Amino acid sequence: MNNIAAHFPVLENQIYVNTPVFGSIPEGLYKWRQEHDHDFLLHASGMRTRTLETISNTRTAVSHYFGCKRDNVALVPNFSTALNILLEGMDNKQKVLLLENDYPSVDWPFMKRGFPISYVKIDAVLEANILNAVKNEKISILVLSVVQWQNGIKIDLGFLKQLKIDYPDLIIIGDGTQFLGTTNFNFESSAFDVIGASAYKWLLAGYGCGFMLFKDTVQQQCELKTIGFNAANAIHDKRDVIRFARRFEPGHLACTTFGSLGYSLSYLAGIGKDKIEAQNQKLSEKFKIEFSELGLLQDAVVARKNHSTIFNIKGDTTLFNHLIKNNVVCAQRGDGIRMGFHFYNTEAEIDAIVAILKKNLS
Numbered sequence: 001m002n003n004i005a006a007h008f009p010v011l012e013n014q015i016y017v018n019t020p021v022f023g024s025i026p027e028g029l030y031k032w033r034q035e036h037d038h039d040f041l042l043h044a045s046g047m048r049t050r051t052l053e054t055i056s057n058t059r060t061a062v063s064h065y066f067g068c069k070r071d072n073v074a075l076v077p078n079f080s081t082a083l084n085i086l087l088e089g090m091d092n093k094q095k096v097l098l099l100e101n102d103y104p105s106v107d108w109p110f111m112k113r114g115f116p117i118s119y120v121k122i123d124a125v126l127e128a129n130i131l132n133a134v135k136n137e138k139i140s141i142l143v144l145s146v147v148q149w150q151n152g153i154k155i156d157l158g159f160l161k162q163l164k165i166d167y168p169d170l171i172i173i174g175d176g177t178q179f180l181g182t183t184n185f186n187f188e189s190s191a192f193d194v195i196g197a198s199a200y201k202w203l204l205a206g207y208g209c210g211f212m213l214f215k216d217t218v219q220q221q222c223e224l225k226t227i228g229f230n231a232a233n234a235i236h237d238k239r240d241v242i243r244f245a246r247r248f249e250p251g252h253l254a255c256t257t258f259g260s261l262g263y264s265l266s267y268l269a270g271i272g273k274d275k276i277e278a279q280n281q282k283l284s285e286k287f288k289i290e291f292s293e294l295g296l297l298q299d300a301v302v303a304r305k306n307h308s309t310i311f312n313i314k315g316d317t318t319l320f321n322h323l324i325k326n327n328v329v330c331a332q333r334g335d336g337i338r339m340g341f342h343f344y345n346t347e348a349e350i351d352a353i354v355a356i357l358k359k360n361l362s
Contacts, residue, residue: 004271004343004344005344005346007026007027007028007344008024008026008027008344009027010024011024011344013327014327014328014329015327015328015329015345015349015352015353016329016345017328017329017330017339017340017341017345017349017353018329018330018331018339018340019201019202019309019340019341019342020149020178020201020310020331020338020340021201021331022200022201023181023200023201023202023203023204023205023342024204024344025204025205025206025260025264026204026264026267028263028267029204029205029206029260029263029264029267032259032260032263033256033260036255036256036259037256040255040256047255050255051255054255054258054259054262055075055253055255055258055259057262058075058258058259058261058262058265059073059075061261061262061265061266062075062211062213062261062265064269065265065268065269065273066180066185066186066187066213067185067186067187067188067189068187068188068213068214069188069216071243071245072213072214072215072216072244072245073211073212073213073245074196074211074212074213074214074245074246074247074248074249075209075210075211075248075249075253075258075261076196076209076210076211076212076248076249077208077209077210077257078198078208078210079105079175079176079177079196079197079198079210079212080105080109080198082196082210082212082248083105083106083109083173083175083196084109085224085226085247085248086173086194086212086222086224086248087109087110087113088224088225088226089222089223089224089225090141090221090222092113092114092115093115093116094115094116094140094141094171095115095116095117095118095137095138095139095140095141096110096115096116096117096118096139096140096141096142096143097117097118097119097120097130097133097134097137097139097141097142097143098110098117098118098119098120098143098144099119099120099121099122099126099144099145099148100119100120100121100122101122101148101150102122102144102145102148102149103145103148103149103175103177105175106143106144106145106175110143115141118133118137118139120132120133122148122151122153122300123300124299124300124303124304126153126155127155127156127159130142130159130163131159131163134163134167134170139170140169140170140171141170141171141172141173142163142170142171142172142173143172143173143174143175144173144174144175145174145175145176145177145178145179146174146175146176146178146179146180146195147178147179147182147308147310148178148310149178149310149333150312150333150334150338151298151300151301151310151311151312151334151336151338152178152301152307152308152309152310152311152312152338152340153300153301153304153307153308154179154306154307154308156306157190157191160172160190160191160192161190161191163191164191171193171194171218171221172191172192172193172194173192173193173194173195174192174194174195174196175195175196175197176195176196176197177196177197177198177201177210178201178202178308178310179197179202179308180195180197180202180203181197181199181201181202181203181204181268181276182202182276182277182280182308182309182342183273183276183277183280184273184274184276184277187213188215192213192215193214193215193217193218194212194213194214194215194218195212195213196210196211196212196213197210197211198210199211199261199264202342203261203264203265203268204264204267204268205260205261205263205264205265206257206260207257208254208257209254209257209258209260209261210261211261212245212248214244214245218244219244222244224244224247224248226247226248226250227239227242227247227250228249228250228251229250229251230249230250230251230252230253231246231247231249231250232246271343275343276343279343280309280341280342280343282347283309283341283345283346283347283350284307284308284309284341286347286350287311287339287341287350288301288302288307288311290350290351290354291311291313291354294354294357294358294361295314296313296314296315296357297311297312297313297314298312298314298336309340309341309342310338310339310340311338311339311340312333312334312336312337312338312339313336313337313338313339314335314336315336315337317332319337319357319360320332320337322356322360323337323353323356323357326356328353328356339353
């Protein structure tokens with residue numbers, strides 16, 4: 001991971017642990033965007049073929065990076081839009097299991113459409129809570145963020161795989177916005193029937209782009225009504241043969257935006273998914289040890305074996321302002337202060353944050 005920081009100017013004069021809000025784009029992507037928009041300035045409609053190629057290449061890049069069939073990749077502006085489109089084609093009489101205090105965009109679309117809903121607590125025994133509900137409450141659909149946005153609690157993916165084996169008809173939908181990009185994830189071998197993400201956080205692609213991935217069986221359980229000329233590749237005769245994933249793309253897709261996603265995936269692949277995962281795991285383990293000793297982590301987080309790269313430490317506005325004053329870029333969430341570490345962060349930065357906090361607490 002040598003010289004990674006040089007690709008991210010935001011890291012030069014501050015400790016940036018705010019990737020859960022926005023992942024810094026690499027400097028190379030900034031330059032790519034400038035060149036791309038300059039070509040549009042000069043050529044206008046002459047860029048149409050290049051635009052189509054860029055969108056197609058991005059779809060291929062998503063497919064390869066996350067291990068999903070290319071035809072089952074939908075390019076979308078964000079996870080929330082895609083989930084709403086999906087639910088318009090699903091039977092709202094199916095009982096849904098959600099997590100208490102999950103990200104609102106995960107919960108609200110089901111609530112608004114009148115699905116019968118059960119909730120489980122996000123705590124140290126989250127998986128047991130889910131299993132108990134699925135066993136006893138006739139759950140048809142499990143929906144959850146893979147990593148919780150406020151405290152970083154991460155669902156055990158091995159647990160989900162066993163749950164899917166035991167309950168093969170259970171539809172599992174995941175919001176991977178705070179997860180995808182942090183680890184080496186293969187969709188086809190996972191328990192998820194659907195997973196999606198907005199790509200402006202851990203995937204470092206900026207606002208306005210994301211994707212949703214589907215298993216083959218999903219299209220048999222969902223009748224989508226969205227349609228548009230772009231979904232048919234601007235061919236009239238294809239109106240009635242649009243594949244499932246393309247129904248999430250009824251209108252034109254922004255070349256610069258989705259080209260940014262393609263660029264970022266290429267950049268991350270160049271570093272190596274396993275290397276990114278190893279660095280993130282090292283940072284997560286160090287942070288958990290250091291901040292457990294300071295007594296600043298939630299009991300549920302301390303009690304769990306594995307954790308994500310997002311942490312919420314105990315602290316009020318005064319402590320938050322102290323961190324900001326000391327050039328630690330973080331965010332207030334819930335009743336604490338949230339920090340998130342990505343591969344471009346270092347163990348030395350964790351040591352620096354610990355030193356700042358110890359000085360404040362002394």
